[in-house]
Amino acid sequence: MVYIDAHTHFGMKGRGMPPNTPEERIAYMDRIGMDAMVTSPPYASISPDRTYDEANAFILNVQRKYPGRFYALARINPHFRRRAVEKAEKALRNGFWGIKFHPRNEAFPANSRELVFPIVEKVKEYGGLILFHSGEADFSHPTLIGDVAENFPEVPIIIGHLGKIYYMDAILIAKWFDNVYVDTSFCVGVHAIEKAVEYAGVEKVLYASDYPQGSVELDTMKVKLADLSRRDKALILGGNVKRILDEIEKER
Numbered sequence: 001m002v003y004i005d006a007h008t009h010f011g012m013k014g015r016g017m018p019p020n021t022p023e024e025r026i027a028y029m030d031r032i033g034m035d036a037m038v039t040s041p042p043y044a045s046i047s048p049d050r051t052y053d054e055a056n057a058f059i060l061n062v063q064r065k066y067p068g069r070f071y072a073l074a075r076i077n078p079h080f081r082r083r084a085v086e087k088a089e090k091a092l093r094n095g096f097w098g099i100k101f102h103p104r105n106e107a108f109p110a111n112s113r114e115l116v117f118p119i120v121e122k123v124k125e126y127g128g129l130i131l132f133h134s135g136e137a138d139f140s141h142p143t144l145i146g147d148v149a150e151n152f153p154e155v156p157i158i159i160g161h162l163g164k165i166y167y168m169d170a171i172l173i174a175k176w177f178d179n180v181y182v183d184t185s186f187c188v189g190v191h192a193i194e195k196a197v198e199y200a201g202v203e204k205v206l207y208a209s210d211y212p213q214g215s216v217e218l219d220t221m222k223v224k225l226a227d228l229s230r231r232d233k234a235l236i237l238g239g240n241v242k243r244i245l246d247e248i249e250k251e252r
């Protein structure tokens with residue numbers, strides 16, 4: 001069974017919660033039997049110039065040092081418009097596996113034609129996935145993410161946190177659009193995971209914890225407690241995200 005956390009964060013010392021070194025994280029992952037983490041800079045690592053340039057460079061180095069253990073997603077502040085698109089293109093060319101968007105942190109609607117679509121266009125061109133923070137009624141509501149998914153059916157899109165209290169919206173978006181997945185980090189509970197499998201299908205559900213802000217143990221336990229088969233749990237705990245990452249690698 002492959003065990004991969006589909007949504008974590010990684011910041012350098014002073015720019016994110018510890019552990020801040022890849023060695024400390026790998027020691028933790030080895031201890032609990034975790035194969036890999038999909039990871040991106042935390043909000044805390046944004047620089048005074050409001051970019052994630054430094055944070056992205058840090059995380060890319062971590063990935064280069066330990067390929068196969070870390071799958072890095074670049075964070076982009078889309079308000080830089082043309083420059084943001086260039087940053088995204090450069091990140092994808094340099095080996096990032098996709099882009100993490102946080103519509104609330106950077107204050108933009110998830111489905112902005114002006115700010116978001118040109119960046120998703122680059123992900124479509126180079127190959128990769130998009131992880132959206134979700135869970136509030138405003139900029140990151142799952143239905144806005146569904147609008148992005150409908151316009152870019154080739155790009156795998158993950159709705160973070162299973163939409164939190166908007167989990168039924170997140171689940172229906174994942175059911176309607178073949179390219180939409182949900183991650184379980186900070187999700188409201190075991191019943192939300194069971195509902196996601198029932199409506200959207202087990203292949204659409206990705207275990208995640210938002211580590212180190214969230215707890216790997218707690219979010220793994222939510223999957224383990226769900227009324228699902230062993231096969232379904234194995235897919236959620238890593239099989240599904242591995243399949244998505246393998247497809248990206250194949251197409252590149």
Ligand SMILES: [Zn+2]
Nearest residue numbers: 007009133210
């Ligand atoms: Zn996140």
